[in-house]
Amino acid sequence: MNNLIECQQVSYHYNSGKIKTPVLEALNLSISSGESIAILGQSGCGKSTLLNLLGGMSQPSKGKVHLNGTNLGQLSEDKITELRAQHLGFVYQFHHLLKDFSALDNVAMPLLIRGDDKQVALTSAGELLSKVGLKDRLDHRPAELSGGERQRVAIARALITQPSCLLADEPTGNLDAKNAADVLGLMIELNQAQNSALVMVTHDKKIAQKMQRILILENGQLSES
Ligand SMILES: Nc1ncnc2c1ncn2[C@@H]1O[C@H](COP(=O)(O)OP(=O)(O)OP(=O)(O)O)[C@@H](O)[C@H]1O
Numbered sequence: 001m002n003n004l005i006e007c008q009q010v011s012y013h014y015n016s017g018k019i020k021t022p023v024l025e026a027l028n029l030s031i032s033s034g035e036s037i038a039i040l041g042q043s044g045c046g047k048s049t050l051l052n053l054l055g056g057m058s059q060p061s062k063g064k065v066h067l068n069g070t071n072l073g074q075l076s077e078d079k080i081t082e083l084r085a086q087h088l089g090f091v092y093q094f095h096h097l098l099k100d101f102s103a104l105d106n107v108a109m110p111l112l113i114r115g116d117d118k119q120v121a122l123t124s125a126g127e128l129l130s131k132v133g134l135k136d137r138l139d140h141r142p143a144e145l146s147g148g149e150r151q152r153v154a155i156a157r158a159l160i161t162q163p164s165c166l167l168a169d170e171p172t173g174n175l176d177a178k179n180a181a182d183v184l185g186l187m188i189e190l191n192q193a194q195n196s197a198l199v200m201v202t203h204d205k206k207i208a209q210k211m212q213r214i215l216i217l218e219n220g221q222l223s224e225s
């Protein structure tokens, strides 16, 4: 299989108590290296749910998700975490930064977890934070940053490992036009220079048009726009 990520007949529903909320319905998607894809769709249609499945953060109710040819459904949590750390960068809709750590440490963390040298990791993190316009905020904790600054830290954290696929959930949602263009530029640079895949959920049609493919999520399924 040449596809980096492949969804086959994926269905997903949430269960809360007796209430079942169907979200995705026999959805198919293939993502290959170097591709850039925008996912558009109304609020509540299941975009974040889909990204969580692509990143192995949750498992489909039915169907299969393959990452690099491996069926995630057949792996332990630990193996999925390892595979994710190897291949994926994830920018969450709600940034999920570690609150007790500085911006610099948050961004260096994925490198430290995979065993890189601490000084090298901190230097790379500092450089990347400068690129997203935060060189004067390295020592700030998340609570000491604005919403858009947190989002930029989260983007830097996702980019630092140069992942083979970047999954980004409305990464520019809180940013002004200049910062949005800057971080988008960094994501596209990774996509083009490293031949990595970029999957971006966005409500912004202009941003979507910078991607090679635009997919619409509606009624639990994806279609090309
Ligand atoms: N834990 C949960 N339990 C039950 N239902 C949920 C849960 N999380 C999400 N949902 C429902 O699933 C649907 C899809 O949610 P999801 O977060 O994937 O939407 P989205 O397309 O990302 O929306 P938005 O554009 O607002 O971020 C929504 O209708 C939501 O109410």
Ligand SMILES: [Mg+2]
Binding pocket: 047, 048, 049, 093, 169
């Ligand atoms: Mg969402």
